[in-house]
Amino acid sequence: MSHSSPEALAAQACQELDDLLKRTTPLTPKERIAITAQEMPTQDPAIRRRNVQEVALGYTPEQARLESLRCLQCRNAPCVQGCPVRIDIPGFLKAAADGDFQGASTIIRKNSLLPAVCGRVCPQETQCQEHCTVGKALKSVDKAVSIGRVERFVADLERETGGAVAPTIKPATGKKVAVIGTGPASITVAADVRREGHQVVMFEAFHKPGGVLVYGIPEFRLPKAIVQKEIDALTGMGVELKTNFVIGRTRKLKALIEEDGFDAVFIGTGAGLPKFMNIEGENLVGVFSANEYLTRANLMKAYDFDRSDTPISRPGRVAVLGGGNVAMDAARTAVRLGAEEVHIIYRRTEVEMPARIEELAHAKEEGVIFHLLENAKRLIGDKDGCVTALECLRYELGEPDASGRRRPVEVKGSEFIREIDAVIVAIGNDSNPLIPRTTDGLQTTKWGNIIVDETGKTSIDRVYAGGDIVLGAATVILAMGEGRRAAASINERLK
Amino acid sequence: MNKILDRTQLSDDVYMMRLDAPYIARERLPGQFVILQLDNEFGERIPLTIADADPLEGSITIIFQAVGKTTHNLADKQVGESVQSVLGPLGQPTHIEKFGTVVCVGGGIGVAPLHPIVKGMKAAGNRIIVIVGARTKGLVIMEEQMRALADEFIICTDDGSLGRKALVTEPLKEVCGRIPKPDMVVAIGPPIMMKFCAEATRPFGVHTLVSLNTIMIDGTGMCGGCRVTVGGQTKFVCVDGPEFDGHQVDFDNMMQRLKAYRKHEDHAHKQCHLDAELRSKESITP
Numbered sequence: 001m002s003h004s005s006p007e008a009l010a011a012q013a014c015q016e017l018d019d020l021l022k023r024t025t026p027l028t029p030k031e032r033i034a035i036t037a038q039e040m041p042t043q044d045p046a047i048r049r050r051n052v053q054e055v056a057l058g059y060t061p062e063q064a065r066l067e068s069l070r071c072l073q074c075r076n077a078p079c080v081q082g083c084p085v086r087i088d089i090p091g092f093l094k095a096a097a098d099g100d101f102q103g104a105s106t107i108i109r110k111n112s113l114l115p116a117v118c119g120r121v122c123p124q125e126t127q128c129q130e131h132c133t134v135g136k137a138l139k140s141v142d143k144a145v146s147i148g149r150v151e152r153f154v155a156d157l158e159r160e161t162g163g164a165v166a167p168t169i170k171p172a173t174g175k176k177v178a179v180i181g182t183g184p185a186s187i188t189v190a191a192d193v194r195r196e197g198h199q200v201v202m203f204e205a206f207h208k209p210g211g212v213l214v215y216g217i218p219e220f221r222l223p224k225a226i227v228q229k230e231i232d233a234l235t236g237m238g239v240e241l242k243t244n245f246v247i248g249r250t251r252k253l254k255a256l257i258e259e260d261g262f263d264a265v266f267i268g269t270g271a272g273l274p275k276f277m278n279i280e281g282e283n284l285v286g287v288f289s290a291n292e293y294l295t296r297a298n299l300m301k302a303y304d305f306d307r308s309d310t311p312i313s314r315p316g317r318v319a320v321l322g323g324g325n326v327a328m329d330a331a332r333t334a335v336r337l338g339a340e341e342v343h344i345i346y347r348r349t350e351v352e353m354p355a356r357i358e359e360l361a362h363a364k365e366e367g368v369i370f371h372l373l374e375n376a377k378r379l380i381g382d383k384d385g386c387v388t389a390l391e392c393l394r395y396e397l398g399e400p401d402a403s404g405r406r407r408p409v410e411v412k413g414s415e416f417i418r419e420i421d422a423v424i425v426a427i428g429n430d431s432n433p434l435i436p437r438t439t440d441g442l443q444t445t446k447w448g449n450i451i452v453d454e455t456g457k458t459s460i461d462r463v464y465a466g467g468d469i470v471l472g473a474a475t476v477i478l479a480m481g482e483g484r485r486a487a488a489s490i491n492e493r494l495k
Numbered sequence: 496m497n498k499i500l501d502r503t504q505l506s507d508d509v510y511m512m513r514l515d516a517p518y519i520a521r522e523r524l525p526g527q528f529v530i531l532q533l534d535n536e537f538g539e540r541i542p543l544t545i546a547d548a549d550p551l552e553g554s555i556t557i558i559f560q561a562v563g564k565t566t567h568n569l570a571d572k573q574v575g576e577s578v579q580s581v582l583g584p585l586g587q588p589t590h591i592e593k594f595g596t597v598v599c600v601g602g603g604i605g606v607a608p609l610h611p612i613v614k615g616m617k618a619a620g621n622r623i624i625v626i627v628g629a630r631t632k633g634l635v636i637m638e639e640q641m642r643a644l645a646d647e648f649i650i651c652t653d654d655g656s657l658g659r660k661a662l663v664t665e666p667l668k669e670v671c672g673r674i675p676k677p678d679m680v681v682a683i684g685p686p687i688m689m690k691f692c693a694e695a696t697r698p699f700g701v702h703t704l705v706s707l708n709t710i711m712i713d714g715t716g717m718c719g720g721c722r723v724t725v726g727g728q729t730k731f732v733c734v735d736g737p738e739f740d741g742h743q744v745d746f747d748n749m750m751q752r753l754k755a756y757r758k759h760e761d762h763a764h765k766q767c768h769l770d771a772e773l774r775s776k777e778s779i780t781p
């Protein structure tokens with residue numbers, strides 16, 4: 001795929017929009033479908049491989065309007081059914097098509113608290129855009145209306161032009177709510193509960209708030225300044241933030257209710273326990289969990305070699321095990337840290353890869369090498385205990401498994417050696433055990449996820465939970481949806 | 496922000512600091528540690544054991560050796576200045592109960608984290624044998640505090656400048672050979688010392704607890720950088736530890752992992768000394 005320059009894309013969009021605006025008759029569905037699907041302007045791959053700035057540059061106003069004009073305004077709005085928080089998608093696209101970007105933002109904000117974040121990191125191709133009639137008509141989900149890109153555009157414009165109108169906060173109720181964690185689920189709860197006039201205190205174990213949005217998702221995909229703005233909006237609403245405070249250790253969860261006077265608690269601590277493959281050699285030097293690698297690079301700013309005190313491995317050949325978004329993030333981070341070769345090793349094929357199409361495409365453009373139907377069997381080290389090679393096995397696809405994906409089956413006797421200098425394990429996360437272990441009576445599944453009822457309430461009175469700690473590793477938008485639900489229950493409980 | 500309430504230099508490069516940390520002081524138990532960071536933008540996060548705490552004053556005491564950039568910069572801080580981030584108390588507390596006779600072995604700066612455990616074990620009614628070791632006399636810390644708690648006190652140095660000229664494993668073996676043998680050993684110090692303490696007690700079958708200090712980032716189970724192999728299984732020092740059965744720990748793997756960033760650390764350390772030199776030169780230049 002050749003790279004189109006942002007300038008060329010902008011000029012084409014100006015011309016096409018101009019022509020459309022000259023018309024006096026309304027556009028027919030057929031004409032809407034014929035409008036050029038707007039490509040996202042991006043940094044040139046050769047240049048962005050060496051920087052951490054955002055890859056996707058965002059639409060121009062003309063591109064946003066053109067893309068919105070592609071929407072057929074379907075009466076049954078199948079896209080809305082695909083959205084976990086049920087944003088009025090045709091509504092906001094109509095406003096955007098008319099050039100009323102502020103109006104579009106207001107419509108989105110009725111349901112979503114983090115449009116600038118979700119516009120960037122939502123897997124739209126399996127949510128709203130999967131159901132889009134335009135995509136169906138053009139027989140490709142890639143050709144669906146780029147709902148997420150328009151969402152991002154209006155959210156960015158709003159932020160850059162003074163920010164969203166601060167929500168009104170009801171008079172103080174005298175009630176107090178503790179929110180544990182500061183990721184997407186917790187941000188949502190804090191905002192929704194604060195609006196009802198309750199006092200809100202957020203607790204964060206790290207020195208900076210934002211959770212996975214700051215330690216996990218890289219700067220080149222989600223600039224940290226955007227996350228900080230969302231946090232600033234919360235503190236602006238009067239939400240109190242305590243960093244370097246880990247509930248379960250610095251203070252027990254029950255003490256918050258029994259001694260500190262909190263009327264309700266929300267647990268949004270995420271899926272923070274990296275999975276390993278349990279194969280030989282996994283504890284060799286040079287083997288990292290994706291969490292560790294990304295935290296060093298993102299939160300601890302190890303990419304800033306001169307200023308950051310946190311070191312990071314910058315070896316020649318890096319292998320990333322896994323095929324999800326985190327694997328793509330780790331691989332693309334390794335590229336930026338100067339690795340000579342970055343290999344993604346995944347035991348199924350590209351079709352089964354859980355990573356977003358866009359992330360996969362970006363990784364390829366940046367020179368990441370994919371090895372499909374292949375998996376590590378063991379890791380081999382030298383006399384100093386440093387990893388030097390992977391012993392890999394080839395796989396083929398067999399019958400579908402419980403997840404509906406064809407099961408990878410190893411090809412007996414296909415072992416071979418792949419020499420590498422570092423390995424990043426990106427095969428997922430389990431739930432962090434810190435709170436369940438230190439809180440009597442908090443029920444969890446056998447995988448360690450906190451069990452909640454349909455209102456988001458846990459087995460302990462006044463204690464609610466949501467996001468990845470309940471769902472297992474999922475998405476930002478689902479975490480936000482869970483947060484919404486728990487916040488509504490908390491607000492109801494405190495009436 | 497955690498204010499520095501007190502700062503004492505214990506030996507050449509070992510410092511003791513009391514920090515304002517009311518929540519940590521209230522919750523902490525022997526065996527637990529904190530993660531400290533001097534600068535939230537570009538600083539690194541390092542684990543340090545809590546040597547003592549005063550819940551009434553709301554303070555904790557840390558003892559550290561200036562070995563890397565962060566510990567050097569921390570050592571340079573004065574009373575009244577602050578540490579930007581202190582997170583804790585982290586890790587599982589030491590399991591303290593009446594075991595009978597407990598041998599507590601502290602090597603070098605390991606005496607600092609050992610001290611609260613000795614205190615706890617003593618209070619639980621155990622007979623305490625303390626073995627303190629260091630390379631040389633000048634590196635022995637907290638001798639008086641440890642002596643005061645011990646029913647039997649043995650001190651040794653590698654060069655014989657104080658107490659017996661021996662490694663701690665020597666008196667440890669002797670004590671384990673007594674009849675009846677001790678009920679438990681707690682050994683804290685450099686990894687190599689803990690490894691050989693575990694080897695020394697293994698033939699006697701005395702349960703030996705060691706406290707590991709590995710590379711960490713978050714300290715809450717999220718990164719897995721601290722993982723060690725214990726009994727063939729991967730464990731996280733931050734949430735499963737820091738204390739483990741010394742007979743089960745793969746010390747060689749742990750020591751290799753500790754060296755992962757040695758080049759980077761050496762460079763930062765050198766730079767640190769150059770900067771300090773430069774500063775002292777600047778301050779004498781009129």
